[in-house]
Amino acid sequence: MTKPGACLAAALFCAVVAAQEVPTRDVIVSVVGADGKPVPDLRPDEFQVFVDDRRIPVVSVTRSDVPLSMAAVIDMSGSSRLAQSRFADERSESVVDGVLKDATAADTARLARVGGMDLFISPPLPLRTQPFTTRISEAHDCPVSSSPIWDAVAAAVHALTGDPHRRLVVLATDGRATATTLSVADAAHYALQMQTAVSVIDVGVSLTIPQWNGEVAVIERAKALRWLAATTGGAYIPDGPALRVRAAVDSYPLVRRAIAARRHAYSVTLRLPAGAGNALSVIVTRPETTVLAPSLLDAPPVELSASLLARVGDWEKCK
Amino acid sequence: MFPARFLWLSSGCLAAVLASPASEQAALRPGGELIRVHATVRSDEGRLIPAIGADQFEIRVDGKPVPVASFSNDAQALTLVLMVDLRGGMRDRLLWSRDAGLALVDALRSGDRLRIGAFGRESQLSPGFTGDPSAVRRTLMEELWPEDRPTFWSDLYAGLDWLTEESGRRAVVAISNGGDVDTRIERQLTSTVMTDALAGGVIIYAIGAKDKGLGVFRPIAQRAGGGHIAFSDTADVRAVMREVVNELRLEYLIGFVPPVLDGRTHDLSVRVRLPEATAVAARRFTAPAAPK
Numbered sequence: 001m002t003k004p005g006a007c008l009a010a011a012l013f014c015a016v017v018a019a020q021e022v023p024t025r026d027v028i029v030s031v032v033g034a035d036g037k038p039v040p041d042l043r044p045d046e047f048q049v050f051v052d053d054r055r056i057p058v059v060s061v062t063r064s065d066v067p068l069s070m071a072a073v074i075d076m077s078g079s080s081r082l083a084q085s086r087f088a089d090e091r092s093e094s095v096v097d098g099v100l101k102d103a104t105a106a107d108t109a110r111l112a113r114v115g116g117m118d119l120f121i122s123p124p125l126p127l128r129t130q131p132f133t134t135r136i137s138e139a140h141d142c143p144v145s146s147s148p149i150w151d152a153v154a155a156a157v158h159a160l161t162g163d164p165h166r167r168l169v170v171l172a173t174d175g176r177a178t179a180t181t182l183s184v185a186d187a188a189h190y191a192l193q194m195q196t197a198v199s200v201i202d203v204g205v206s207l208t209i210p211q212w213n214g215e216v217a218v219i220e221r222a223k224a225l226r227w228l229a230a231t232t233g234g235a236y237i238p239d240g241p242a243l244r245v246r247a248a249v250d251s252y253p254l255v256r257r258a259i260a261a262r263r264h265a266y267s268v269t270l271r272l273p274a275g276a277g278n279a280l281s282v283i284v285t286r287p288e289t290t291v292l293a294p295s296l297l298d299a300p301p302v303e304l305s306a307s308l309l310a311r312v313g314d315w316e317k318c319k
Numbered sequence: 320m321f322p323a324r325f326l327w328l329s330s331g332c333l334a335a336v337l338a339s340p341a342s343e344q345a346a347l348r349p350g351g352e353l354i355r356v357h358a359t360v361r362s363d364e365g366r367l368i369p370a371i372g373a374d375q376f377e378i379r380v381d382g383k384p385v386p387v388a389s390f391s392n393d394a395q396a397l398t399l400v401l402m403v404d405l406r407g408g409m410r411d412r413l414l415w416s417r418d419a420g421l422a423l424v425d426a427l428r429s430g431d432r433l434r435i436g437a438f439g440r441e442s443q444l445s446p447g448f449t450g451d452p453s454a455v456r457r458t459l460m461e462e463l464w465p466e467d468r469p470t471f472w473s474d475l476y477a478g479l480d481w482l483t484e485e486s487g488r489r490a491v492v493a494i495s496n497g498g499d500v501d502t503r504i505e506r507q508l509t510s511t512v513m514t515d516a517l518a519g520g521v522i523i524y525a526i527g528a529k530d531k532g533l534g535v536f537r538p539i540a541q542r543a544g545g546g547h548i549a550f551s552d553t554a555d556v557r558a559v560m561r562e563v564v565n566e567l568r569l570e571y572l573i574g575f576v577p578p579v580l581d582g583r584t585h586d587l588s589v590r591v592r593l594p595e596a597t598a599v600a601a602r603r604f605t606a607p608a609a610p611k
Contacts, residue, residue: 145477146441146446176464177462178441179443211415212530215414217413219464224461
């Protein structure tokens with residue numbers, strides 16, 4: 001750091017040096033309009049960025065359409081599958097349709113599933129429907145005794161780290177996590193660490209259950225899903241009616257929106273003064289817009305245990 | 320008819336037992352098989368009685384006394400499966416069950432390990448056994464989802480299965496109002512659960528709310544030499560769970576040599592020669608067949 005006293009003699013020079021020494025940071029920010037589509041024409045002055053409630057200068061804003069490295073993580077566990085697995089399969093295929101619909105040749109896409117303790121993640125698949133649907137149908141007889149959702153998200157993020165483009169996990173789940181070794185916070189922080197957004201298609205419903213003593217148990221699984229998406233800069237898209245009417249709702253337009261938001265995101269360069277803090281908040285002043293941005297500049301470090309990684313394997317047909 | 324909970328010690332394992340003087344009689348029986356039975360002793364007021372000597376116990380097989388061949392009342396580390404009932408009948412006790420589970424976790428000591436399971440569609444709530452209380456608490460706080468799937472015995476069986484390869488004093492502690500035995504399959508499953516628990520030396524301990532009761536779960540836990548408790552809403556749940564854990568920990572492990580090796584089930588009686596005290600233990604056991 002330049003000493004203030006030394007700057008008295010050459011104030012202008014020191015000001016320039018000081019400005020150069022302040023670190024900058026790029027943050028990926030998606031902005032969608034009321035129609036759910038990316039807003040393409042925002043100006044830098046329409047962005048307001050706060051770190052720990054302190055306004056931070058925006059150095060530049062650029063927008064470019066970039067290829068994506070994606071993983072569709074589909075919950076095929078007992079609670080998500082319900083009795084009618086046909087609908088669950090249709091929903092899974094619908095998510096895949098959404099991933100593939102606007103895929104460019106440069107994109108990569110993997111398929112991962114939640115259900116049982118093994119974490120199956122495919123290698124990047126050809127961007128056609130059939131390789132994905134074949135794998136979905138292969139999951140028919142997979143164990144449904146647990147839903148380690150957060151472990152699966154972290155494993156998918158881990159798999160994407162070797163992939164070349166802007167990274168996105170699309171998670172379709174009811175949020176009823178069981179048998180997880182990681183908490184939702186661990187999964188979110190790991191995704192942040194690896195600069196991967198997690199967009200969530202929430203296919204579950206929340207419940208309130210009166211208790212014997214007059215209390216009410218609130219089965220609020222959506223809160224964790226919403227938080228996961230918000231923390232990592234992904235989209236949270238409720239698709240609860242799918243479960244309520246026990247029929248498949250076409251998720252694919254929702255998935256397309258989540259993917260488009262990530263692909264057409266802005267790169268916002270910030271100038272971070274010393275001790276700027278960590279809690280990030282991005283506001284866009286244009287009306288009727290929704291901002292998707294990470295909620296932390298730096299996530300607490302999370303390391304995936306060897307035992308978790310040992311559970312990860314290529315997609316296999318369940319026996 | 321349920322055989323007693325016992326733990327096989329093959330002839331090769333007798334060396335460990337021989338370390339205690341009480342096991343000498345077992346050694347005098349070449350090719351014999353030692354059977355160990357878990358027992359707790361309660362006063363008439365229901366208090367657990369610790370530190371009773373081997374000479375205070377009396378074992379009878381089919382009404383005839385047999386000598387105590389091995390004896391231990393050492394506190395052992397617990398390896399527990401906590402099963403939480405998330406089915407319809409316990410829906411209005413979801414928070415109660417969670418709090419009871421948390422109280423059980425608080426009652427555990429360093430060295431104890433726990434895994435959480437559920438009666439429901441997804442019976443596996445913990446990824447494995449852990450001695451980390453914070454991991455178990457997180458599971459109880461975040462991963463109890465009410466279920467409608469009416470399974471009980473198969474999930475209980477899953478809980479037993481997780482303990483197969485584990486060490487320490489092993490028990491499935493189930494917070495529930497009991498399962499049904501209406502169908503043939505349910506009756507078969509009940510029998511399988513009992514047989515495997517007894518054969519594997521795993522305790523089944525039933526915990527319930529007083530107003531709901533324990534149904535058929537209570538006699539099954541009792542027959543296996545396990546325990547049960549149904550407590551009222553006004554009870555101090557933490558104190559209750561401390562007592563449960565103490566009970567699991569304060570067991571006596573008594574070994575005896577079966578008088579006959581016929582592969583059949585025999586009546587077993589474990590008594591304690593103390594006034595106003597009762598031993599709770601398995602009431603039947605299956606003797607090994609004689610070597611051919």
